Amino acid sequence: MAETPLTDGGFEDSRPDQSVIVFPLKEQGLTSHTVLRAVSEFTDTPILDLPPLVDTIEVDFLDEMFSPDTDGSTDFSFKYYDCLVTVTADTVRVSDANK
Amino acid sequence: MVEEDEMLRVLSYPRNRAILKLLNEEARAIHISKLAAQIVSQLPETRQTQTTEEVRISLHHRDLPKLDRAGLVKYNREENVATLDHFGSVEPEWLDMEFFGELLSRFQATDDTDIVGVVEGRQDVAQSAQKLVTKTDEELFIIIDDTEVFNKCFDSVHAATERDVDVTCGTRRAELRDTVRQRFEDVTIWDPQLDWMNRPSRNPRIARLIISDRNEVLLSLRDESGDSDTPTEFGILGEGEDNPMVVLVRELMGPRLDHLDYQSADFRSQLPF
Numbered sequence: 001m002a003e004t005p006l007t008d009g010g011f012e013d014s015r016p017d018q019s020v021i022v023f024p025l026k027e028q029g030l031t032s033h034t035v036l037r038a039v040s041e042f043t044d045t046p047i048l049d050l051p052p053l054v055d056t057i058e059v060d061f062l063d064e065m066f067s068p069d070t071d072g073s074t075d076f077s078f079k080y081y082d083c084l085v086t087v088t089a090d091t092v093r094v095s096d097a098n099k
Numbered sequence: 100m101v102e103e104d105e106m107l108r109v110l111s112y113p114r115n116r117a118i119l120k121l122l123n124e125e126a127r128a129i130h131i132s133k134l135a136a137q138i139v140s141q142l143p144e145t146r147q148t149q150t151t152e153e154v155r156i157s158l159h160h161r162d163l164p165k166l167d168r169a170g171l172v173k174y175n176r177e178e179n180v181a182t183l184d185h186f187g188s189v190e191p192e193w194l195d196m197e198f199f200g201e202l203l204s205r206f207q208a209t210d211d212t213d214i215v216g217v218v219e220g221r222q223d224v225a226q227s228a229q230k231l232v233t234k235t236d237e238e239l240f241i242i243i244d245d246t247e248v249f250n251k252c253f254d255s256v257h258a259a260t261e262r263d264v265d266v267t268c269g270t271r272r273a274e275l276r277d278t279v280r281q282r283f284e285d286v287t288i289w290d291p292q293l294d295w296m297n298r299p300s301r302n303p304r305i306a307r308l309i310i311s312d313r314n315e316v317l318l319s320l321r322d323e324s325g326d327s328d329t330p331t332e333f334g335i336l337g338e339g340e341d342n343p344m345v346v347l348v349r350e351l352m353g354p355r356l357d358h359l360d361y362q363s364a365d366f367r368s369q370l371p372f
Contacts, residue, residue, distance in 0.1 A: 033156055048131070048179055053160040060161075 018042070020095045025087075031066040032059045034092045039083050042094040056080045062087065109169040116350050117142055118162060119171060119183065128180040131158045215344045216336040224307070224319045224334040229255050231311050231336075235264050240310040240352075242269040242289075245321070248307060249275055253282075260285050306332055308348075314340040316348045 023038040025031060032053055040047045053059055057078050065076065066087050077086040084097040109115050121137050122129060135155040139146050145154060163181050166172035174181045218224050225248065232239060232255040239259055243249045249270070260266055260283055268279050269289035276288050306321035319334030337344025 029153070030157075032160065033153060036156060036160060047156055048159050050160075052164040052176060054164045 019099065020093060022094075023092045025066065025090050025092060030063045031087060031092070032062045035062065035080075035085055035087065035094075038092045038094045039081055039085065042083060043081060045081070050081055053080065105165075106169045106171065109165060109171065110347070110350075114138065114142060114145060115162065115166060115171075118158075118166065118181075120350070122172060122181060122183040128175070128178075128182045131155050131163070131179045131181065134158060134181065215342065216338075218317075218319070218334040218336060219332075221321075221332040224317075224332045225251055227317055227334060227336060228252060228307060228309055228319075231309050231315055231317050232256055232259055234315075235259055235311040236262075237312050238265045238267075238310075239312075240267045240269075240289075240308075242305070242308040243275070244271060244304060244306050246272070246275060249278075256286075257283070307334075310348065310352065313349060314338070314342075314345055316342075316345045318344075318348065 021038060021042050023034050025034055036047050036050065036053060039045075039050060043050075057080065062076075066089070075086055075088045077084060079085070079097045082097050084095050086093040086095075117138055118134065121134060121141075132155060135151050135158055138154055138158075139149070139151045149157070158181075159176075159179060163172060163174040164176070166181075167174040167184075171184055172181050173184050218227050228248075229252065232241070232252060239256070241252070241256065243252065256266060256268070265287075266283070266285065267287040267289050268276075268283075270276055270279075279286055279288055304321060306319045307317065308319075309317045316337045317334055319332050321332045335344060337348070339345060
């Protein structure tokens with residue numbers, strides 16, 4: 001995992017190693033896809049080898065709640081593939097759920 | 100058991116219908132990469148918003164697991180391959196009067212073309228059926244489950260063949276198929292290859308399904324399990340190419356109607372070998 005798009009330097013629980021990665025939410029593309037890319041990178045697992053996200057969380061809800069059109073002011077967290085995923089208005093943060 | 104609500108919701112998305120159609124045409128397990136490529140090439144709306152790679156991700160993480168949950172598709176999450184779950188698993192849901200009510204309530208009329216009519220009682224259904232057969236210009240697809248009902252339609256079907264209408268007739272009753280063969284030379288007999296009409300002893304059952312020129316549909320159910328002596332019949336009618344009822348039936352039946360060509364003697368005689 002040489003490339004991490006954004007390191008989470010500003011948060012209290014951030015650690016110098018790869019214990020947290022943060023992806024920015026883009027204007028285009030689905031929030032659920034950003035979640036999947038972040039988890040894929042964090043766990044070093046190809047996206048299609050991850051278990052279907054919809055089995056864990058309603059994907060449509062995720063995409064509609066956190067899209068550029070909506071004012072997603074509430075953070076939302078869930079566990080997926082042993083990761084703690086937190087979606088904010090403009091980022092997706094992934095950390096180890098067991099730590 | 101399949102959740103009716105889930106199935107209905109799932110079927111209302113064009114992409115899901117496209118997936119079902121592609122799987123139905125293939126009749127074998129398809130890998131999501133191939134499926135994604137076909138969807139992108141066939142659906143302009145998808146092409147504008149998603150790349151093939153993105154469609155592939157959506158198929159694995161959203162669309163196929165949902166279709167699996169709705170009982171329409173079997174999705175192997177490890178191998179990333181999907182097959183059509185036999186349409187038979189859908190059939191009991193169709194044969195449910197309450198489901199029809201639900202279906203009707205979904206079709207909120209925005210203009211005249213969206214209206215789905217309800218016909219109650221055997222006589223009224225028969226009358227609607229006759230009307231529909233009479234106004235058919237080019238293609239008539241008719242499934243009838245009942246000798247008496249069949250006999251009533253007989254004259255109008257005969258008149259349709261006289262008008263050079265392409266008539267295809269299906270029935271699960273072998274003796275009716277024989278009668279049609281003897282009386283009408285020009286009628287294509289559709290021997291159902293899938294068992295959706297043949298669930299034994301299930302009420303209500305489909306009494307008739309008539310598709311006229313692929314833009315009008317009458318589907319009726321008959322319940323013989325009730326206490327009354329006479330079975331009740333309940334039909335829904337859709338008119339117009341964009342009518343939701345017509346669209347739904349065409350989506351479900353379309354591939355089967357097209358496969359009819361392979362069964363007709365005419366088609367076989369035109370084969371080069």
